[in-house]
Amino acid sequence: MAELAERQAGIMAAPSANQPPAGFERKPGAEHPVPNSAPIDVDWGDALTPLLRDFPAPSAEVEQALRRIAEADGVIVNRWVADLWSGQPLPDDIGLLPFIAAALQIELARWAAALQPDELGRTTEPSRCPVCAGWPVASLLRTVGETPGLRYLHCGFCASEWLYPRIQCVHCGSGEQIAYHGIEGGDPAVQAETCDACHTYLKRIDRDKSPGADALADDLATLALDVLLNEQGYQRFGFNPLLILGQ
Numbered sequence: 001m002a003e004l005a006e007r008q009a010g011i012m013a014a015p016s017a018n019q020p021p022a023g024f025e026r027k028p029g030a031e032h033p034v035p036n037s038a039p040i041d042v043d044w045g046d047a048l049t050p051l052l053r054d055f056p057a058p059s060a061e062v063e064q065a066l067r068r069i070a071e072a073d074g075v076i077v078n079r080w081v082a083d084l085w086s087g088q089p090l091p092d093d094i095g096l097l098p099f100i101a102a103a104l105q106i107e108l109a110r111w112a113a114a115l116q117p118d119e120l121g122r123t124t125e126p127s128r129c130p131v132c133a134g135w136p137v138a139s140l141l142r143t144v145g146e147t148p149g150l151r152y153l154h155c156g157f158c159a160s161e162w163l164y165p166r167i168q169c170v171h172c173g174s175g176e177q178i179a180y181h182g183i184e185g186g187d188p189a190v191q192a193e194t195c196d197a198c199h200t201y202l203k204r205i206d207r208d209k210s211p212g213a214d215a216l217a218d219d220l221a222t223l224a225l226d227v228l229l230n231e232q233g234y235q236r237f238g239f240n241p242l243l244i245l246g247q
């Protein structure tokens with residue numbers, strides 16, 4: 001994952017044409033419905049080729065996944081992106097999807113970074129990203145100006161962050177039965193916000209406690225918290241495209 005993330009950073013530093021995928025155009029001040037389809041029909045080679053060139057495969061399985069991607073045409077990559085976006089991948093594709101997700105993140109983050117603030121508008125569902133309508137991977141607390149502890153949801157696809165009320169379930173909107181859980185001796189900056197109204201949870205990362213915290217990486221680094229919460233009957237709401245668990 002570190003190798004993949006470093007390559008993403010290198011590609012992001014290079015300039016590109018920032019055209020939004022079809023159906024994802026933004027209008028200033030508008031309320032955007034959640035698109036019916038995944039962000040497809042972009043030139044995937046632009047991100048995938050440099051991302052995977054001579055990628056050091058740590059196992060035969062990864063090597064095979066990389067070969068399948070190298071041999072795929074745009075139609076097949078579009079299908080993988082659609083399956084990833086819907087959260088319903090085919091079991092045989094799970095091993096290659098983190099690479100597809102990494103390319104999708106590059107495309108969407110480039111596009112998001114090129115937007116002006118007045119172009120953002122809103123998405124009709126407050127729990128979905130105002131830029132790409134993706135799902136949050138986690139929420140982040142941080143001080144902004146004089147205001148401590150503002151809560152932002154962090155998009156797992158385009159890395160945009162948007163303000164969301166604290167102590168309110170991101171899945172069902174209830175604020176009645178919210179609790180916070182961490183692991184004794186674990187990272188104190190990462191907790192899970194659980195909701196007993198709908199039995200889901202979303203991780204909450206305190207950037208004031210851990211200024212270098214990263215939503216995607218620290219989510220992956222705290223899988224033990226997910227295991228514990230799943231044992232307690234809570235369902236994960238956060239969606240991390242780099243962590244494809246299948247069924």
Ligand SMILES: [Zn+2]
Nearest residue numbers: 129132155158
């Ligand atoms: Zn987004």
Ligand SMILES: [Zn+2]
Nearest residue numbers: 169172195198
């Ligand atoms: Zn809830």
